[in-house]
Amino acid sequence: MFKFFKRLSIYGTSPGYKTWENRNIIIANNIALCIAVLLSIFIILDYFMYRSSPTVVAIFVSIVMLNVSTLFLSKYGYIRTSKFLLTVANCSGMLIMTIVDKKSGIAIHDAYFFLPRTALLLLCIIPLAVYQLEEKVALLSSMLFGLLTLVLFDPFHYLFGVDYYQMGFQDDKYYFANVVFFLYYSFLIGSFGFFKKNIESFEKKNLLLVHSLKRKTETVQAQKVDLESKNFILEKLISERDKDLSKVTEELFRYNQELLEYSYTLSHKIRGPVASVLGLLNLIEITRSPSDIKEYLKKLEQSVLALDNIIYDLNNIADIQQESYQARDLVYFREEFEKVMNHLRPRIRDFNVKISDDFKDAPEIYSVQEKIYYLLNELVTNAIQFRKPDHQLEISVRTYRQGNNIVVEVRDNGSGMDLDTYGDDLFKPFKRFHPDASGTGLGLYILKLIVEKLQGEIIAESSRKFGTIFKVILKNRLN
Numbered sequence: 001m002f003k004f005f006k007r008l009s010i011y012g013t014s015p016g017y018k019t020w021e022n023r024n025i026i027i028a029n030n031i032a033l034c035i036a037v038l039l040s041i042f043i044i045l046d047y048f049m050y051r052s053s054p055t056v057v058a059i060f061v062s063i064v065m066l067n068v069s070t071l072f073l074s075k076y077g078y079i080r081t082s083k084f085l086l087t088v089a090n091c092s093g094m095l096i097m098t099i100v101d102k103k104s105g106i107a108i109h110d111a112y113f114f115l116p117r118t119a120l121l122l123l124c125i126i127p128l129a130v131y132q133l134e135e136k137v138a139l140l141s142s143m144l145f146g147l148l149t150l151v152l153f154d155p156f157h158y159l160f161g162v163d164y165y166q167m168g169f170q171d172d173k174y175y176f177a178n179v180v181f182f183l184y185y186s187f188l189i190g191s192f193g194f195f196k197k198n199i200e201s202f203e204k205k206n207l208l209l210v211h212s213l214k215r216k217t218e219t220v221q222a223q224k225v226d227l228e229s230k231n232f233i234l235e236k237l238i239s240e241r242d243k244d245l246s247k248v249t250e251e252l253f254r255y256n257q258e259l260l261e262y263s264y265t266l267s268h269k270i271r272g273p274v275a276s277v278l279g280l281l282n283l284i285e286i287t288r289s290p291s292d293i294k295e296y297l298k299k300l301e302q303s304v305l306a307l308d309n310i311i312y313d314l315n316n317i318a319d320i321q322q323e324s325y326q327a328r329d330l331v332y333f334r335e336e337f338e339k340v341m342n343h344l345r346p347r348i349r350d351f352n353v354k355i356s357d358d359f360k361d362a363p364e365i366y367s368v369q370e371k372i373y374y375l376l377n378e379l380v381t382n383a384i385q386f387r388k389p390d391h392q393l394e395i396s397v398r399t400y401r402q403g404n405n406i407v408v409e410v411r412d413n414g415s416g417m418d419l420d421t422y423g424d425d426l427f428k429p430f431k432r433f434h435p436d437a438s439g440t441g442l443g444l445y446i447l448k449l450i451v452e453k454l455q456g457e458i459i460a461e462s463s464r465k466f467g468t469i470f471k472v473i474l475k476n477r478l479n
Contacts, residue, residue: 027129029074063093070085084138087127091146094149102167103162121188328477331367332363333364344381351384354392378443405476407472418463457473
């Protein structure tokens with residue numbers, strides 16, 4: 001039975017339609033099935049318990065048949081007709097049934113004027129559920145029909161002689177119910193429309209993100225093919241140079257291992273946010289609670305932002321790997337450090353960080369200005385992030401000469417790390433060494449790439465007791 005209803009629910013869908021078109025067809029089919037089943041149960045109960053007139057039963061049966069017919073209209077390609085009929089059949093059927101029921105002569109109490117109107121109010125939401133907001137003409141036509149049945153509820157009753165007062169009821173405030181129900185209608189349509197607009201907006205953003213990710217993946221694949229091609233050339237060169245065979249083979253093995261590890265880690269890091277986005281979208285499709293949908297949208301935004309951060313860092317890595325850093329200028333450490341302090345001033349103030357500096361021994365260097373800024377900013381930011389919560393963080397930044405090289409040293413008394421355990425992985429991508437670490441785990445890896453591009457070296461000394469020292473050794477040369 002479940003499989004039968006599932007087959008009915010996909011009538012009219014097609015691989016050639018857009019995702020949202022197929023989804024709305026399925027929603028419309030499911031609404032028609034639910035109404036048909038519920039009305040069928042109601043017909044049986046009403047007939048045996050209250051012995052309704054044959055005319056009322058016939059109207060109920062007609063509504064059921066019209067709902068079922070919408071499925072077959074969808075199946076044969078009349079999608080818009082099917083959706084419009086879904087609203088017309090149920091709203092007009094409910095109005096006709098209430099009028100006929102009152103004219104049947106059975107005992108009527110005043111609740112018979114409010115219950116059908118409540119049902120009409122709920123049926124007026126059907127167009128927002130089965131149409132996309134961009135289908136403006138069809139959506140507004142269906143919504144207008146539903147609103148007219150609600151507004152003309154009393155005029156039609158009066159026309160057929162079964163108005164509230166014509167039936168002998170005497171409440172002077174009865175017609176004010178129209179105002180109340182119109183306010184209910186405005187609230188329901190406004191709320192449902194707001195959430196639908198937000199969901200469709202997030203769907204469009206997600207589609208753009210998926211396309212962007214696909215393009216980035218194609219770029220990565222192209223780079224991988226290029227790397228494999230270069231790897232083949234390297235293997236030929238190795239075979240021709242017997243003297244360097246051992247050294248080149250070792251370097252090639254290490255390079256391949258890093259590439260495999262990077263590709264494996266990258267695929268898993270991207271898969272998590274993508275799986276979260278897809279799961280949340282599925283939950284949003286099947287959820288009817290506005291509060292739950294709002295919570296899912298917040299989580300969806302977090303997953304998309306996490307994925308965007310990973311893609312941003314990957315682009316940064318690709319840019320760094322392509323740059324040559326041949327052009328060098330005279331860079332003053334004091335100027336770049338002041339830029340870093342201005343950038344991090346809110347965090348320094350919030351965490352009560354004490355920072356000292358000393359650039360007297362080596363005040364300048366011939367290098368790439370933006371990379372010197374990035375180096376200082378990354379090391380100071382890293383020190384602030386991994387501070388001890390129960391101690392005031394103290395950071396010392398200084399530069400000094402070491403032969404023909406310049407050393408940038410950043411020392412802190414933070415939480416430190418166990419280099420005996422994590423030393424080999426310290427500068428690898430997507431590695432974290434603290435349980436409260438945030439970000440993508442690419443900061444130190446990017447920093448090491450930049451230092452290597454500058455033909456320098458980065459060294460770390462750290463312990464849980466005393467904190468961490470980073471030393472960046474850079475060549476001081478004009479070109």
